[in-house]
Amino acid sequence: xxxxxxxxxxxxxxxxxxxxxxxxxxxxxxxxxxxxxxxxxxxxxxxxxxxxxxxxxxxxxxxxxxxxxxxxxxxxxxxxxxxxxxxxxxxxxxxxxxxxxxxxxxxxxxxxxxxxxxxxxxxxxxxxxxxxxxxxxxxxxxxxxxxxxxxxxxxxxxxxxxxxxxxxxxxxxxxxxxxxxxxxxxxxxxxxxxxxxxxxxxxxxxxxxxxxxxxxxxxxxxxxxxxxxxxxxxxxxxxxxxxxxxxxxxxxxxxxxxxxxxxxxxxxxxxxxxxxxxxxxxxxxxxxxxxxxxxxxxxxxxxxxxxxxxxxxxxxxxxxxxxxxxxxxxxxxxxxxxxxxxxxxxxxxxxxxxxxxxxxxxxxxxxxxxxxxxxxxxxxxxxxxxxxxxxxxxxxxxxxxxxxxxxxxxxxxxxxxxxxxxxxxxxxxxxxxxxxxxxxxxxxxxxxxxxxxxxxxxxxxxxxxxxxxxxxxxxxxxxxxxxxxxxxxxxxxxxxxxxxxxxxxxxxxxxxxxxxxxxxxxxxxxxxxxxxxxxxxxxxxxxxxxxxxxxxxxxxxxxxxxxxxxxxxxxxxxxxxxxxxxxxxxxxxxxxxxxxxxxxxxxxxxx
Ligand code: F6R
Numbered sequence: 226x227x228x229x230x231x232x233x234x235x236x237x238x239x240x241x242x243x244x245x246x247x248x249x250x251x252x253x254x255x256x257x258x259x260x261x262x263x264x265x266x267x268x269x270x271x272x273x274x275x276x277x278x279x280x281x282x283x284x285x286x287x288x289x290x291x292x293x294x295x296x297x298x299x300x301x302x303x304x305x306x307x308x309x310x311x312x313x314x315x316x317x318x319x320x321x322x323x324x325x326x327x328x329x330x331x332x333x334x335x336x337x338x339x340x341x342x343x344x345x346x347x348x349x350x351x352x353x354x355x356x357x358x359x360x361x362x363x364x365x366x367x368x369x370x371x372x373x374x375x376x377x378x379x380x381x382x383x384x385x386x387x388x389x390x391x392x393x394x395x396x397x398x399x400x401x402x403x404x405x406x407x408x409x410x411x412x413x414x415x416x417x418x419x420x421x422x423x424x425x426x427x428x429x430x431x432x433x434x435x436x437x438x439x440x441x442x443x444x445x446x447x448x449x450x451x452x453x454x455x456x457x458x459x460x461x462x463x464x465x466x467x468x469x470x471x472x473x474x475x476x477x478x479x480x481x482x483x484x485x486x487x488x489x490x491x492x493x494x495x496x497x498x499x500x501x502x503x504x505x506x507x508x509x510x511x512x513x514x515x516x517x518x519x520x521x522x523x524x525x526x527x528x529x530x531x532x533x534x535x536x537x538x539x540x541x542x543x544x545x546x547x548x549x550x551x552x553x554x555x556x557x558x559x560x561x562x563x564x565x566x567x568x569x570x571x572x573x574x575x576x577x578x579x580x581x582x583x584x585x586x587x588x589x590x591x592x593x594x595x596x597x598x599x600x601x602x603x604x605x606x607x608x609x610x611x612x613x614x615x616x617x618x619x620x621x622x623x624x625x626x627x628x629x630x631x632x633x634x635x636x637x638x639x640x641x642x643x644x645x646x647x648x649x650x651x652x653x654x655x656x657x658x659x660x661x662x663x664x665x666x667x668x669x670x671x672x673x674x675x676x677x678x679x680x681x682x683x684x685x686x687x688x689x690x691x692x693x694x695x696x697x698x699x700x701x702x703x704x705x706x707x708x709x710x711x712x713x714x715x716x717x718x719x720x721x722x723x724x725x726x727x728x729x730x731x732x733x734x735x736x737x738x739x740x741x742x743x744x745x746x747x748x749x750x751x752x753x754x755x756x757x758x759x760x761x762x763x764x765x766x767x768x769x770x771x772x773x774x775x776x777x778x779x780x781x782x783x784x785x786x787x788x789x790x791x792x793x794x795x796x797x798x799x800x801x802x803x804x805x806x807x808x809x810x811x812x813x814x815x816x817x818x819x820x821x822x823x824x825x826x827x828x829x830x831x832x
Contacts, residue, residue, distance in 0.1 A: 227312075227324035227826075228252035229404065230421050231295040231385040231395045234412015234442050238262070238294035239283055241414070245421040246296045247276050248468060251620050251820070251827040252324075252417060253300025256311035259283060260320045260387060261291035267320045267387055271297075271311035292412075292442070293393045295385045297322035300826035303330070304347030314351040316342070317358035318389035319370075323350035324417055325381035325402040326831050333377060353378060361388060367396050368437055368448055381577065381830065385415055395440040397432060402830045403575050403603065404432045406445050406456055413440040418828075419600070420618045423465040430456030431601045461600070468618045475819045477621035477713070481805050482672060487616045487626045488798065489665040491633040492658065494615075499655040501641040506612045510645050512592055516566040519546040520591070522554050522582040523570035524829070526628045526708060531570050532701035533797065534635025541649060541657070542642030552578035552832065555585045567591045568638075572619055572627030573828040574602020581832060583607055596634050598627050621820045622827045623713050625805050628705065629798060636661055636794055660792035664799070667790040671799050675806055677786060681768060682810035684784070685739045691716055692730075692760075693804075694723040695743040696753055702743050702797065706804030713822050714812035723756040736764035742782065743804075744771045745796035754781040770803055772796050 228249025232241040242259050250257075257279045258271025268291075272278045276298070297312035303326070304310035312322040327333070330349035333356055338344070342355050356377060361370035367388045381401035388396070397404055397415045407414040409426035415438065416422055419429055432438045436449045438456070447454055473479035494505045503509070519538060521531035531548035538546040549559065551569075567586040571579045574597035583604060587593055595608035598616050605611040614630035640657050643649040649657070685691060691710065693703035703720035711718040721730055723742060734740070740760045744753045750771070758781060761767045769782035778785045788799045812819050 227300050227417070228298040228421070229295070229322050229324050229383055229385050229415070229417045231397065231415040231440065232412060233293040233393050233395055233440050235292065236411045238291045241425065242294050242296035243276060243280055243283065244424050245414075245416055246279070246298050248421045248423070249416065249418060250276060250298050251622055253298050253826040254821055255301045255306035256299045256308070257297065258311045258313055259294055259296040260313040260315070262293040262387065262392060263289060263291050265392055267315055267389065269313050269315055269320065271308060271313065273306050273308050273311060293387070293395065295320070295322050295387060295395060302326055302831055303349045309346045310348050312350060314346065314348065314354045316351065316355040317361070319354055319358040319361055319386060321350065321354045321357070321384050321386040323353060324383040324830065325400070327353050327378055327382065328380040329378070330380075349380070353382070353384070357386065363390075367391060368439075371396060371398065371437060383417060393442055397438040397440065398436065399432050400434050401577065401580070401603070403828075405429050405601070406432060406438050406440065408445060412442055413445045415440060419461055419463065420468045423461075423463060423468055427461050428458050429461060430458050459601070463618060468620060475621065475809075477623060477625060477809055477819050480619055480621055480626045481802070481809065483617065484626050484629045484802060485665045485668040485672070487630050488633045488668065489662065491614060491616075491630050492637065492661050492665075495637050496658050499658045500644065500651060501637045501654070501658065503612065503641065506610070508610050508612065512566065512594055512610050513642055513645060516544065516564050517562045519544055519566050519568060520559060520586065521546065521548040521568045521570060522551040522579055522586065523548070524551050524576050524578050526624045526705055527570040527572060527576075527579070527631060529701060529705040529708065530628050530631040530635065531568070532704065533632060533698060534639070536698045536701065537636055537639040538642060541639040542646055543648050544642055544646070549582070551576070551582040554582035561589055561591060563590070565591045566594060568594045568596060569604050569608060570596045570631050571602070571604045572598045572614075572624055572631070574599040574604040575828050575830050576604070577830050577832050580604055580607065596631055598630065619827075622822055622825050623709060623808075629801060632798065632801070633661065657794070661794050663792065664790055664795035667795045667799055668802050671789040671802055675810070678803060678806045679810045681784060681786070681807055682814055684766065685716070686811050686814040688716055688737075688739050690733065691718045691739045691741070692726075693718065693720045693741045693743065694726060694753070694756060695720075696723045696749040697746060698797065699743045699745055699749065699753070699800070702745070702800050702804070705801065706741070706743065706808070709805055709808040710811060712825065713808055713819050714815055714817055715823075716811065723753045726756060727759060731760065731763065734760050734763045734765050738765050739768065740765040741768045741770065743800055744769065744775065745788065745793065745800050747772065747775075750775055757781045770800060
């Protein structure tokens with residue numbers, strides 16, 4: 226949800242900023258802009274459009290140099306995508322870029338207008354800029370102006386700010402929105418996401434809430450109530466190559482193909498003698514001890530992973546588990562049958578709705594376990610314990626490997642809980658672990674069958690509406706399959722519990738409406754088959770994705786895809802993979818911009 230980058234040092238800032246913005250584009254791509262310090266002046270270039278539009282306008286003249294700058298790629302919240310609403314904003318002697326939402330900007334703006342300030346955009350960010358500028362004068366240090374403005378601001382923010390009079394310096398701070406700093410021998414950097422530093426350096430540090438980072442060419446200082454100190458430097462093990470396409474047509478395809486290895490690595494790090502073991506994450510049985518129930522909070526695909534995980538946990542361990550849409554969690558407060566363990570799932574680790582649900586549960590006395598991909602992210606830091614999925618940077622906006630890694634971890638938790646609660650014995654548990662390791666091989670083989678799924682995509686590519694139906698755990702899978710398809714191909718798709726269709730929605734089935742049934746569970750096969758027949762009788766074009774060994778699937782649906790994998794977990798993971806490929810191939814045939822679907826952003830840091 227908006228990407229921020231900043232650089233000051235000994236090399237040309239333009240190149241650093243545009244390279245960083247290209248990497249951060251997944252965070253929002255409604256508009257893009259940069260401010261470069263040229264001859265002591267803040268020169269702003271911004272445009273409704275993409276990085277290449279910015280690059281075309283930015284090019285420095287032959288003798289021009291700029292060693293300091295800030296940049297921004299926007300996902301619009303306040304004010305439509307336009308040149309005026311693009312960042313950076315400059316008011317008086319202050320220029321800033323912002324990620325987040327200033328909730329009380331309207332009242333601050335009204336006050337500033339009365340004081341004679343003119344605004345040129347509809348954004349809350351320009352208001353923050355004007356407020357900081359109001360408190361900034363010849364005798365005030367930038368930090369004092371920032372702190373005075375903060376007393377009036379309510380909301381979330383990550384700011385990178387340049388002040389006239391402080392040439393070659395950048396000030397940065399955050400509250401609820403992510404922001405990191407980094408350094409190398411060529412200068413100092415800041416960015417919303419570690420991936421933006423990877424072309425330059427691996428040494429980074431988090432800016433904590435309540436701190437102001439002060440970047441100069443040679444050093445970064447952190448100011449806080451406790452004094453002035455050096456950032457706590459860490460070294461990332463991510464590399465730049467993993468954040469590039471590596472020969473694939475799209476990041477999404479690359480990430481789909483990475484999934485067998487992601488599952489394998491996720492599991493191998495957390496098993497000893499084929500039994501689950503979380504010592505890699507410095508987690509022992511304590512966090513799970515005595516829990517009466519589990520609440521899983523997450524958004525979008527992560528919530529779908531949670532739905533599936535909740536079923537696995539209940540089945541393997543007997544602990545009651547439910548998944549909640551994080552943005553709803555606080556408004557229909559669940560009953561906490563103490564002790565409740567809350568599991569917050571998030572690829573980015575920054576999703577504001579999930580973070581707010583986590584804070585609510587923590588405030589209610591629950592223990593929090595986070596499943597996150599991004600190291601040092603807010604959700605990981607605020608949880609009592611964190612399991613890092615370590616799936617590598619996920620660049621495509623639609624999640625694939627992030628989601629599958631969450632499923633793998635949830636499956637391990639289900640096995641672990643089953644074991645420590647005596648619901649499964651170690652021999653059974655070892656079988657379950659072998660099943661998921663085999664699943665990774667089954668997925669590799671499934672990736673050789675994409676042409677079968679391309680043929681399905683051909684059949685649905687011109688449809689306006691589509692349905693995914695399934696029962697039990699397969700319904701949770703349908704939710705993800707349906708979301709994946711609609712978000713990247715723009716075909717309206719709904720997931721429905723197969724048995725529920727006849728209670729109303731079946732009236733929407735017309736001649737040739739595609740209906741996909743997913744059936745990974747033998748116990749539900751006959752019933753799901755009847756539901757396919759019901760829609761087929763009403764003209765639907767029917768597809769079934771079913772387990773191998775299913776009796777005569779070709780008699781139930783026109784198009785059949787037999788999922789790889791014999792075990793339950795393998796069928797589920799292969800079901801996920803299959804639906805991702807159907808979505809990808811369909812979007813490709815429709816000429817959609819797969820890695821950057823319209824209106825979306827990768828990291829949703831607003832409520
Ligand atoms: C869909 C998708 C989103 C995210 C959701 C949560 O493909 O990617 O639905 O799953 O926005 O994001 P994280 O996992 O970063 O909290």
